[in-house]
Amino acid sequence: YKNPHYAPGRTTMVHLFEWKWDDIAVECERWLGPRGFGGVQISPPNENLIIWSRNRPWWERYQPMSYRLITRSGNEQQFANMVRRCNNVGVRIYVDAIINHMTGHAEENVGTGGSTANFGEWHYPAVPYGRNDFNWPHCVIDSSDYVNDAHRVRNCELSGLKDLNQATEHVRRMIVNYMNHLINLGVAGFRIDAAKHMWPSDLRIIYNRLNNLNTAHGFPSGARPYIYQEVIDLGGEAVSRNEYTPIGAVTEFKFGLELSGAFQRNNQLRWLVNWGTPWGLLASNDALTFIDNHDNQRGHGAGGNILTYKQARPYKGAIAFMLAHAYGFPQLMSSFVFDDTEAGPPMDRSGNIISPAINSDNTCGNGWVCEHRWRQIYSMVVFRNVAGNAPMTNWWDNGSNQIAFCRQGRGFIAFNNDSWNLNQNLQTCLPAGTYCDVISGQRNGNNCTGKRITVGNDGRAIISVGSNDYDMMLAIHVGSES
Ligand SMILES: O=C(NCCCOc1c(-c2ccc(O)c(O)c2)oc2cc(O)cc(O)c2c1=O)[C@@H]1CCCN1C(=O)/C=C/c1ccc(O)c(O)c1
Numbered sequence: 001y002k003n004p005h006y007a008p009g010r011t012t013m014v015h016l017f018e019w020k021w022d023d024i025a026v027e028c029e030r031w032l033g034p035r036g037f038g039g040v041q042i043s044p045p046n047e048n049l050i051i052w053s054r055n056r057p058w059w060e061r062y063q064p065m066s067y068r069l070i071t072r073s074g075n076e077q078q079f080a081n082m083v084r085r086c087n088n089v090g091v092r093i094y095v096d097a098i099i100n101h102m103t104g105h106a107e108e109n110v111g112t113g114g115s116t117a118n119f120g121e122w123h124y125p126a127v128p129y130g131r132n133d134f135n136w137p138h139c140v141i142d143s144s145d146y147v148n149d150a151h152r153v154r155n156c157e158l159s160g161l162k163d164l165n166q167a168t169e170h171v172r173r174m175i176v177n178y179m180n181h182l183i184n185l186g187v188a189g190f191r192i193d194a195a196k197h198m199w200p201s202d203l204r205i206i207y208n209r210l211n212n213l214n215t216a217h218g219f220p221s222g223a224r225p226y227i228y229q230e231v232i233d234l235g236g237e238a239v240s241r242n243e244y245t246p247i248g249a250v251t252e253f254k255f256g257l258e259l260s261g262a263f264q265r266n267n268q269l270r271w272l273v274n275w276g277t278p279w280g281l282l283a284s285n286d287a288l289t290f291i292d293n294h295d296n297q298r299g300h301g302a303g304g305n306i307l308t309y310k311q312a313r314p315y316k317g318a319i320a321f322m323l324a325h326a327y328g329f330p331q332l333m334s335s336f337v338f339d340d341t342e343a344g345p346p347m348d349r350s351g352n353i354i355s356p357a358i359n360s361d362n363t364c365g366n367g368w369v370c371e372h373r374w375r376q377i378y379s380m381v382v383f384r385n386v387a388g389n390a391p392m393t394n395w396w397d398n399g400s401n402q403i404a405f406c407r408q409g410r411g412f413i414a415f416n417n418d419s420w421n422l423n424q425n426l427q428t429c430l431p432a433g434t435y436c437d438v439i440s441g442q443r444n445g446n447n448c449t450g451k452r453i454t455v456g457n458d459g460r461a462i463i464s465v466g467s468n469d470y471d472m473m474l475a476i477h478v479g480s481e482s
């Protein structure tokens, strides 16, 4: 359950938050496949409650009405088409699965597929679920429960959501049927939303009833779905993420929090010399890593000031470090523009999501950020692919915020977050030759549109990163020779 089953040579997934299925299919073919992306996390594909009273907030997708594949992103036919077209170009699909709860939001009761329900009676005919499928006696999670009471965190309601009882056969059957339907359509795995709020023993039973991945979509026979469980645990809570690592991978929220701090100079970059488990992070193979996600980029969830697209220069630095370092299984966030932290995706007056526009320079418009189309970011996806499992070697730092390291024989990266220039003769661990810096530009025939670095027979090169350069890092790798 800890293997993403990426196509060979691919390493990184991108969360195309709130994208429509038809747009994801096209993006796989025109961008993600050719640029070496490993997979896409999609927004929840199951029917959700329509919440006009809050002008279609982003979190309405986390208010399940049924397991029917009808949302503002598209219907079942469009979903199947997306999975087939993405798998055809080597890009996997991971589904955001909401199996802890059903909606209970007071003001509305119609879903994106037209289903209705009676929350007060715990009655969801479109699944079907009835009163016996939910935990009782009725209780609501209080903030003190997170610290004191693991039982209440699992068996009571999260902010008005009706809490399913995954210990009952009917609930397990409904969830397993939903997830197996998606596996049969060709998906590679699942994000388990709000996993902290479900018992690991129940989840283990559910995961073990899932089908092997569909070999018709290019997966090896006997491949188990990749499972990464959302457990927001920064320590000090009654529920520990270590309860979930035996049954699947876990979202490592400390990763983004600590790197956001380091790249905003709350910690010097030199301390990243032992980045990984010595920092209290999960074992690398257990960790789904990211800088920001759909929830904490809005200041919800795991507190602290998380870097987002809004602080572009340090954000690109942190992303480059995530992708250059060997630790974990990284996920990139791809956002829509927001000021109001409740706002949903760009939409027309009838509530239909507006597709991203693609500009002539390959960036996005129409209110979509498309961080995965920023040159400094997609170039580092290639860097990570090229680095493969090459070890981290030759760490250098200046005792402050200038650092550099090798992915031995495959890549080299240097960062300067000090207020003075980095100008050093450093070991790049690369074969002799001239390389294009993939951050300040890219290779263009025999030329580099950005910096050009000459590596000598000893593997050393003059590395220069000005404190006022457009970006704070310089990266070269096998394949970026000029
Ligand atoms: O103030 C809110 N919620 C209460 C505080 C955040 O609590 C929530 C957490 C949550 C937050 C922190 C934790 O440590 C934790 O264990 C759980 O997880 C959710 C997961 C869902 O699928 C749907 C939800 O409505 C929530 C949720 O409300 C607003 C209004 C309703 C949605 N929402 C939100 O803030 C929605 C947040 C949300 C939605 C989806 C997610 O995957 C997520 O991680 C957070």
Ligand SMILES: [Ca+2]
Residues within 6 Å of the ligand: 100, 153, 154, 155, 156, 163, 164, 197, 198
């Ligand atoms: Ca629960």
